[in-house]
Amino acid sequence: xxxxxxxxxxxxxxxxxxxxxxxxxxxxEIWLYQQLLNINNQIxxxxxDEWYFYHNYNLSMHxxxxxxxxxxxxxxxxxxxxxxxxxxxxxxxxVENGCFYSxxxxxxxxxxxxxxxxxxxxxSLRDLIGNSKLFICKAIVFPHTNNFQLVxxxxxxxxxxxxxxxxxxxxxxxxxxxxxxxxxLCGLIKETKKVINSSINVYRERNRVFTNFPRxxxxxxxxxKNQLFPNQIAYSYNIDTINSDLILNTNYDILKGLKxxxxxxxxxxxxTGKTALGLKLIAENYLNQKKGVIFxxxxxxxKKIEYLLISEYKIDPTYIAxxxxxxxxxxxxxxxxxxxxxxxxxxxxxxxxxYEYVNQFDKLNCAPIFYILYDIDQxxxxxxxxxxxxxxxxxxxxxxxxxxxNVFRTAQHxxxxxxxxxxxxxxxxxxxxxxxxxxxxxxxxxxKIAFFSYFxxxxxxxxxxxxxxxxxxxxxxxxxxxxxxxxxxxxxxxxNNINLLSEKIKFxxxxxxxxxxxxxxxxxxxxxxxxxxxQLYIGATRAMVSLNLMVWN
Numbered sequence: 001x002x003x004x005x006x007x008x009x010x011x012x013x014x015x016x017x018x019x020x021x022x023x024x025x026x027x028x029e030i031w032l033y034q035q036l037l038n039i040n041n042q043i044x045x046x047x048x049d050e051w052y053f054y055h056n057y058n059l060s061m062h063x064x065x066x067x068x069x070x071x072x073x074x075x076x077x078x079x080x081x082x083x084x085x086x087x088x089x090x091x092x093x094x095v096e097n098g099c100f101y102s103x104x105x106x107x108x109x110x111x112x113x114x115x116x117x118x119x120x121x122x123x124s125l126r127d128l129i130g131n132s133k134l135f136i137c138k139a140i141v142f143p144h145t146n147n148f149q150l151v152x153x154x155x156x157x158x159x160x161x162x163x164x165x166x167x168x169x170x171x172x173x174x175x176x177x178x179x180x181x182x183x184x185l186c187g188l189i190k191e192t193k194k195v196i197n198s199s200i201n202v203y204r205e206r207n208r209v210f211t212n213f214p215r216x217x218x219x220x221x222x223x224x225k226n227q228l229f230p231n232q233i234a235y236s237y238n239i240d241t242i243n244s245d246l247i248l249n250t251n252y253d254i255l256k257g258l259k260x261x262x263x264x265x266x267x268x269x270x271x272t273g274k275t276a277l278g279l280k281l282i283a284e285n286y287l288n289q290k291k292g293v294i295f296x297x298x299x300x301x302x303k304k305i306e307y308l309l310i311s312e313y314k315i316d317p318t319y320i321a322x323x324x325x326x327x328x329x330x331x332x333x334x335x336x337x338x339x340x341x342x343x344x345x346x347x348x349x350x351x352x353x354x355y356e357y358v359n360q361f362d363k364l365n366c367a368p369i370f371y372i373l374y375d376i377d378q379x380x381x382x383x384x385x386x387x388x389x390x391x392x393x394x395x396x397x398x399x400x401x402x403x404x405x406n407v408f409r410t411a412q413h414x415x416x417x418x419x420x421x422x423x424x425x426x427x428x429x430x431x432x433x434x435x436x437x438x439x440x441x442x443x444x445x446x447x448k449i450a451f452f453s454y455f456x457x458x459x460x461x462x463x464x465x466x467x468x469x470x471x472x473x474x475x476x477x478x479x480x481x482x483x484x485x486x487x488x489x490x491x492x493x494x495x496n497n498i499n500l501l502s503e504k505i506k507f508x509x510x511x512x513x514x515x516x517x518x519x520x521x522x523x524x525x526x527x528x529x530x531x532x533x534x535q536l537y538i539g540a541t542r543a544m545v546s547l548n549l550m551v552w553n
Contacts, residue, residue, distance in 0.1 A: 002045035003036060006054045006229055011037055018055065028090020029055065029074055031143040036077075038178040039185075048218060052078040052225050059124055073121050078225055080216045081189045082135035085121045087114040093145045098154070114140050115158055129288070134224055135213035137192040139163065139185070160191040219337075227289035258371070259284075261400045263358075265391065266373045268404030270420070270541035274373040275301070275515050278342050281371055282309060286319050290339035292368075295325035297345030299495045300508070301515035307499040325349045330357050340369040345515060347374040350390040359397070372399070377424065378514065378538055416547050420540045428528045435549055443553035449485055451550055455522045456489045456505055461546070465519035467493070468507035469539040474526050474552050475509055482507060510539030520546040527551055 009017040014033055015025040036053050045051075057073040075086035089111070092103035101108040118138035125136055142148055142164040150159050163184050168177045193213070216224070258264055258281075268274045278294060285292055296302040306322040309315045323329050325343065333341070334357070346354060358370055372394065376387050395401050415434055422430040432439050440451045455466070468490065470478045482490050491497065493508040510523070521543035525536045528551070540547055 002049050003040040003051040003053055028088040028143055032088050032141055035181050039182045042175055042178055043182050050221060071121055080221050085118055085138045087118040088141045089114050091144050093142050135189060137189055139188055160195055161188060223289055262367060262369045263399040264371050265394055265399045265401045269375055269377060272404035278344050278373055281342055282320055285340050286315055291319050292338050292340035293321040293333050294342040295323050297348040298512050299324060300498055300512050303495045303498050304516060327353060334360055336364055336366045338368055342371045344373050346372045347376055347379040347387055350387050355390060355393055413545055416543050419547060420537060423533060423537045423540050426528055426533060438548040441551035455548055456486055461520040463503050463505045464501060466505045467518040468522045469510045469513055471525040471532050471535050472509045472511060478524050510535045513542055514538050517542050517544055519544050522548040524550045524552055
């Protein structure tokens with residue numbers, strides 16, 4: 001059956017299903033629903049045609065509404081040509097002095113203007129769906145009103161999308177009436193495009209609307225259908241939880257500002273919310289049933305994000321892939337099937353042909369959304385000066401550049417931010433002064449063991465809220481000491497245990513821990529110099545409440 005009736009009302013009992021709040025039937029809406037049933041049973045559709053039909057669509061229930069968009073649409077009809085918003089007024093309708101009136105029993109009462117309603121619903125759906133390739137139009141139907149005149153500047157523009165009793169009153173057979181309404185629906189989107197084209201510069205913009213809104217493939221149609229009518233039961237995700245915890249919790253205005261840009265560079269220092277923004281982008285796209293991939297710079301962040309979204313928020317893994325960026329891995333995702341790409345900590349692979357990879361999509365004749373998140377100050381593998389070239393190149397290629405310099409980690413102790421700045425400027429004296437007893441610089445093994453012991457056994461923080469970050473140049477040496485004296489209390493962090501609760505304090509390098517954070521951090525580094533300051537800077541920025549520093553001599 002080409003028409004999918006998503007409400008699944010019993011066909012023989014519409015009067016009990018399509019009703020007002022008092023239980024009385026909505027005769028106009030029942031008439032329209034019956035017409036679609038007749039079309040489905042009597043009209044021969046093409047083999048690759050699919051229509052989706054929904055009654056009483058609540059805009060506030062759409063995942064993209066965030067509870068801020070209200071309205072009850074009488075009907076939505078989705079097919080490969082686009083989406084039709086249908087507003088129905090049953091009974092007799094008339095207009096006097098710009099006011100609409102409907103007949104109830106023998107008296108007329110003031111009613112909402114269905115033409116304005118339909119127009120507003122179209123605009124709201126465009127914002128909610130955010131799909132520039134989906135054409136949305138409106139239809140206004142008065143099935144019981146005869147000789148309604150579309151007079152005046154407010155109504156004349158609706159002639160192409162208005163259908164009433166006058167359209168079929170002289171048609172004799174039921175089949176012919178059904179066929180007449182079917183032709184109206186099929187021609188509506190085409191007629192609306194013609195009206196739009198006629199209102200713009202014909203010589204410069206001829207066929208613009210037809211070019212921008214081609215007929216959708218079945219795959220694209222079904223994706224839009226899932227976006228409008230998500231089947232959240234299938235994977236047990238909760239729209240409200242995803243909205244409140246991931247999307248609306250902080251910095252939602254930033255997310256809104258990014259929504260209409262398709263190529264975005266997002267630069268920001270630690271704590272400005274780049275990774276959190278990446279989660280918001282995934283959640284927002286998922287609620288709109290869009291598929292994508294996030295490329296991470298290290299395995300620990302990949303595993304942490306993957307666990308959070310898949311295991312805790314129950315996001316369907318078929319909608320998002322998690323990968324470590326490499327040329328070969330990225331080539332596997334060079335496809336028209338994905339809607340968006342997120343590159344986290346991209347400063348580490350700017351010079352790994354990232355810009356060439358993005359440009360390959362032009363050859364595929366597709367335009368997915370790109371979000372490139374980076375911080376030049378945190379780069380380990382690349383030269384800072386060289387990265388400026390790639391940054392400028394992306395901007396020249398049409399990327400919008402956002403620079404975040406405000407730290408939004410409201411829970412982070414203000415002093416830690418000052419210490420991080422001092423580490424970047426190699427001001428070891430300021431670091432020592434600020435940390436006091438939480439700072440150790442010694443080549444005495446006994447003092448080192450005592451410093452580790454105090455951090456490990458201090459009950460101010462739970463072991464899960466602590467982490468030891470060791471500069472990579474001395475990692476094996478420090479690891480051997482930790483294992484020798486504190487094997488029962490520490491555990492090397494890996495992709496296999498990052499999401500497991502443990503009574504042991506985990507340790508790793510700042511590079512591997514980048515993008516993550518913890519309450520209490522013990523940072524171990526070999527002095528403070530140009531060689532290691534980026535690692536120590538990254539490690540210090542991971543601390544939220546307490547930072548300890550051991551200079552390993």
